[in-house]
Amino acid sequence: MSEQADHIAVESDCQHGDDSHRHGYIGAKDDYLKRLRRIEGQARGLQRMVDEDAYCIDILTQVSAMTKALHAVSLGLLNDHMTHCVLAAAGEGDDAARVKIDEAMAAIARLAR
């Protein structure tokens, strides 16, 4: 296999709208699904609290816990993206890596807001 072909293969691991995906988080897919199911459960728990007229501050405490869980998912995904997609892109050259880093930075700016 030529180096060129290899590079294309690597790039296709980490792309928007890509069908032959091997994204950074894939190895930990079950873990992410479990965490997101728990977060979904937290959203349902919040509805129950509102429905049962729970005390506002107690609801806010649960919203904070849920936000924290979501935040941890973000940091995990970002870490996987960096150690997988950014590194794979760096193997192809600085320009490819910069594209991935720009995307990651935009995501970080949204997270950190």
Next chain:
Amino acid sequence: MSEQADHIAVESDCQHGDDSHRHGYIGAKDDYLKRLRRIEGQARGLQRMVDEDAYCIDILTQVSAMTKALHAVSLGLLNDHMTHCVLAAAGEGDDAARVKIDEAMAAIARLAR
């Protein structure tokens, strides 16, 4: 009705573990339930994205949207708490209000982290 009894009645509007609840958000209960159902739907959408190997950055964008929606719920609940529970407590005296404000400040510190 004695002033004392009235104070107790007002306080019982906004309390942890209170059964005769009239919390600040009650008037907007349906709105909160709708927003939380949508947030629950976002949590399910995220699971689908992970399951279908969506691109990490696209997942992160959705996590940010969900975090933003949760954050808006927090600010809404906090506002309702302040205009209802804190004000009701202020009617009972500065000490009662301070208890509510302390609770609110602790919630704000958790939110703003």
Next chain:
Amino acid sequence: MSEQADHIAVESDCQHGDDSHRHGYIGAKDDYLKRLRRIEGQARGLQRMVDEDAYCIDILTQVSAMTKALHAVSLGLLNDHMTHCVLAAAGEGDDAARVKIDEAMAAIARLAR
């Protein structure tokens, strides 16, 4: 002194563009000045680090420490505002209190972003 005059006096404690100020933080003015001087020092320290080509991550660590110190000042000011200005306004009536709470909520939304 009439109750009306007293209310006006209370309101004038906590106002934008007010000259007869007694804001919530006044009692702790020296403490705030000390904290802000330390934050100013952190800003100077950061310039020194950049000037001496310190390692980016070390600079980022100091920026985080400074952000955290600023954040603590915000929460302190907000707490003082709530326990002083919001409570004073609540003494004048719900409408006056709502104006102060709206202002506080706008500040919280900016902080929590």
Next chain:
Amino acid sequence: MSEQADHIAVESDCQHGDDSHRHGYIGAKDDYLKRLRRIEGQARGLQRMVDEDAYCIDILTQVSAMTKALHAVSLGLLNDHMTHCVLAAAGEGDDAARVKIDEAMAAIARLAR
């Protein structure tokens, strides 16, 4: 020059406690110094406001502006770190890059809190 020596040279661009520094932000050093001087000025402006008994909410607005300016500096430094130090490390191999990414992720977690 051997490849090994070249790697060392590259690595020495982006290191903690390194004397032969060429960090990511160096090209924009004047810009960072200018922004940090303005932030220092904001810290002094805040002291003046507290000293002159400005309205708490007005002080909070300025604290938010200063926090925002600091935050922009963080994102800039992080971006420079990623496009310079992380990429340089990636050129040396995945292990070197992972060390830099871990550092960056720890900085992001502190920022995004």
